[in-house]
Amino acid sequence: MSREILDVVRQASKVAAEAAIKALEEGVGAREEGRGSGGDISLRGDILAERSAIEYLEKRIGDFSVVSEEIGEKTYGKGGGYRFIIDPIDGSRNYKRGTPFFAVSVAAAEGETLEDVIAGAVYAPLLGMEFYALAGGGAFLNGRRLRVPPGGDTGAVEGKVVAISSTPKAFFLPYVFALNLSLRGAVVRMLGSASLEVSMVASGGVDAYIDAWGTMRVVDVAAATLVAREAGAYVVLGGRLGTPPRISLDERLYILVASSKILAEHVAAIYEESLGHPIEELFRAFGVEG
CATH class of the missing domain: 3.40.190.80 (D-Maltodextrin-Binding Protein; domain 2)
Known part of the structure; x- marks a missing residue:
C-alpha cells in the first residue's frame, strides 16, 4: 500500500491545484470568505482546493480522517486508517496577488505525530515543481531523486x-x-x-x-x-x-x-x-x- 498512498497524496495535490488555478482564472480565487479552522482568512481558492482534494480522497480511500487548514479535523466514512494533513494553498498571500510561489501540500500519516507521516507531496503548479517523498523510499522533484550533497560544509553562514x-x-x-x-x-x-x-x-x-x-x-x-x-x-x-x-x-x-x-x-x-x-x-x- 505504501506506493499506492504516495500516488494518492500526489494526485490529491494535483486535483486541489487544478481547482485553485481555475478559481484564479475565473476571478474568484482571491475572494475572502471568513476564517478557516486554522484561524487565518479563507480565500475562495483555499476552500475550492481543499474541497477538491477531499472529494478525491473520498472516492479513492473511503475511510480516513483529515486535518486541514479550512475545515479543521474531520472524519470521513468510518474513520480510522490514514490521516491526511492538507494545506490547500500554502502561500495564500502570494496566490492572492498572482505571485506563483505557492503550493498545495498533502501528507498521509499512520499515527498521531509528524514522525508518523509516511507519504507527502508539495505541488507548485505555476512553478512546475512537484516534490514528493515516501518514508524509506526517498524524495523526488519532478521524478528526479533528491539528495542533499554530503560533507565539505564548514557550517559558516557566509554566502549561504x-x-x-x-x-x-x-x-x-x-x-x-x-x-x-x-x-x-x-x-x-x-x-x-x-x-x-x-x-x-x-x-x-x-x-x-x-x-x-x-x-x-x-x-x-x-x-x-x-x-x-x-x-x-x-x-x-x-x-x-x-x-x-x-x-x-x-x-x-x-x-x-x-x-x-x-x-x-x-x-x-x-x-x-x-x-x-x-x-x-x-x-x-x-x-x-x-
Whole structure:
C-alpha cells in the first residue's frame, strides 16, 4: 500500500491545484470568505482546493480522517486508517496577488505525530515543481531523486541562502534574526511558502529554512518535512504540545531545516544570540500564539 498512498497524496495535490488555478482564472480565487479552522482568512481558492482534494480522497480511500487548514479535523466514512494533513494553498498571500510561489501540500500519516507521516507531496503548479517523498523510499522533484550533497560544509553562514518565515503574528522577531544573519554574510530570503522553502532545502534551492516564532502549524510542513528528511537534510522540529509534534491544528511548531547538521548548529547559534534563548526553549520563552 505504501506506493499506492504516495500516488494518492500526489494526485490529491494535483486535483486541489487544478481547482485553485481555475478559481484564479475565473476571478474568484482571491475572494475572502471568513476564517478557516486554522484561524487565518479563507480565500475562495483555499476552500475550492481543499474541497477538491477531499472529494478525491473520498472516492479513492473511503475511510480516513483529515486535518486541514479550512475545515479543521474531520472524519470521513468510518474513520480510522490514514490521516491526511492538507494545506490547500500554502502561500495564500502570494496566490492572492498572482505571485506563483505557492503550493498545495498533502501528507498521509499512520499515527498521531509528524514522525508518523509516511507519504507527502508539495505541488507548485505555476512553478512546475512537484516534490514528493515516501518514508524509506526517498524524495523526488519532478521524478528526479533528491539528495542533499554530503560533507565539505564548514557550517559558516557566509554566502549561504537562508530562508526565513515572516508573519505579522511574529512581530519584529524575524527581522532581528534576519539582520544578524545578514551581518554574518548570509543571503536572507522571505518567500512566503513554508512547504516550498523546506522542500527547496532538499533540492539545493536554499541552504536552510527556519521558523521559530511559535506560529507554524503542522499543515504547513507535514509533507515538506518528509521530503527534507528523505533527501538527507538535517531537521530540528519540536511542538508546543510535545516532541515529536502532534498532528493537530492546536499544535504550534518550531522548525529548522538545513543541508547539514553543522550549518543548522550555526544558524541556531545566531538565533539564540539574536533572541536570547535556544530554539528548543521557544515556547517557554515567549510562546507566540498562532
